[in-house]
Amino acid sequence: xxxxxxxxxxxxxxxxxxxxxxxxxxxxxxxxxxxxxxxxxxxxxxxxxxxxxxxxxxxxxxxxxxxxxxxxxxxxxxxxxxxxxxxxxxxxxxxxxxxxxxxxxxxxxxxxxxxxxxxxxxxxxxxxxxxxxxxxxxxxxxxxxxxxxxxxxxxxxxxxxxxxxxxxxxxxxxxxxxxxxxxxxxxxxxxxxxxxxxxxxxxxxxxxxxxxxxxxxxxxxxxxxxxxxxx
Numbered sequence: 001x002x003x004x005x006x007x008x009x010x011x012x013x014x015x016x017x018x019x020x021x022x023x024x025x026x027x028x029x030x031x032x033x034x035x036x037x038x039x040x041x042x043x044x045x046x047x048x049x050x051x052x053x054x055x056x057x058x059x060x061x062x063x064x065x066x067x068x069x070x071x072x073x074x075x076x077x078x079x080x081x082x083x084x085x086x087x088x089x090x091x092x093x094x095x096x097x098x099x100x101x102x103x104x105x106x107x108x109x110x111x112x113x114x115x116x117x118x119x120x121x122x123x124x125x126x127x128x129x130x131x132x133x134x135x136x137x138x139x140x141x142x143x144x145x146x147x148x149x150x151x152x153x154x155x156x157x158x159x160x161x162x163x164x165x166x167x168x169x170x171x172x173x174x175x176x177x178x179x180x181x182x183x184x185x186x187x188x189x190x191x192x193x194x195x196x197x198x199x200x201x202x203x204x205x206x207x208x209x210x211x212x213x214x215x216x217x218x219x220x221x222x223x224x225x226x227x228x229x230x231x
Contacts, residue, residue, distance in 0.1 A: 001129075002136045003161050008100075008146045012107040017136030018129060019108045020160065022117035024152035025183045026079050027101025027142075029118045029203040030064065031094075031213055033081040035227045038090035042225040044102040044215075048072060051097040054222060058093040065097035068145070069186065070194045072097075078194055081202040100142035105215055106223070111138060114215040116225065117156055119174055120202075121209040124230040126163045128212045131231040137164065144183060151181035152203075175204040 006014055012021060022028070031042050041058075045051040048065070052074070055061045063075040064084070071078030077087055079098050096102060101116070108114045112134070115125055129137055139160060141153040155177060159169040170177070178184055179200075186192040187200035202208075210230040217223045 001134065001164065003164060004136065004138050005157055005161075006138055006140045007149065008141075008143055009103050009107050011138075011140045012104040012142075013110065015108045015111045015138035015140050017111065017138055018113045018115065018132060018134045019111035019138040019140055020115045020117040020125060020129075021101065021104035021108055021140045021142060022153045022156050023098070023101030023104065023142045024118050024156050025150075025203055026081060026199055027096070027098040028116035028213070029081050029120050030079055030084055031096065031116055031225055032118060032120045032209050032211075033084045033202065034064075034089055034094045034096075035211070035213070036209060037084055037087070039094045040091050041093045042213075043093060043095050043222050044105045044225065045095055045097040046103055046106040048097060051075075051095050054095045058095070061093040061095050062087060062089060063095050067099050069099070080196055080199050082196040082198045085202075100144070100146040103146050104140055104142045108140065108215075116213040117160065119156060119204060119206045121207065121211060121213070122156065122160060122163070122171070123207045124210050124212050126160060127231045128228070129164060150183050152178050152183055171206050174206050175201075178204055
């Protein structure tokens, strides 16, 4: 198994084999919590207007998203697992657009399969990849606003790489190591009411979920995430 490390939207476009698109704070943690909260479908969107259009297409849909980490005007909730958990998503469609994570999903068109990467289900992703045994795995670190590297996505990529190689990964130290990461500062700043303190704990709750999220593409339909049971 060849493991390639890539970055940002350009890296997503270069991804081959099975791609794991990584966004720890907060896109793919949000997607996992949405399914856990009973969402019937999670549909990623690259553009804001696309998200609004999808919201109109699916009655009762919940719009979730951000730019520069802040909730978008006209959206129901931000890119926050805390807000997801406070929203009744049972049987509803979540339309989700973010500055980094969903951009990676929509641009990873050259990969055979596309998975989401977040610490909340890292071991399930590792088992899935081990069972699939692809010749290539592309780890795409989306980073801060899909333009610069960030500690949390780097750490995830390194942990998953070690796990795939059968080596010890510092999963028990994730929360401690990310507490002072630049992207975590907002969670501990009372002035940043768009980044709830609990989001940090939710995003660093390693292996909270035992399922994999894979992008499903159907011709003529919007791409969506599907929840797969852990191998």
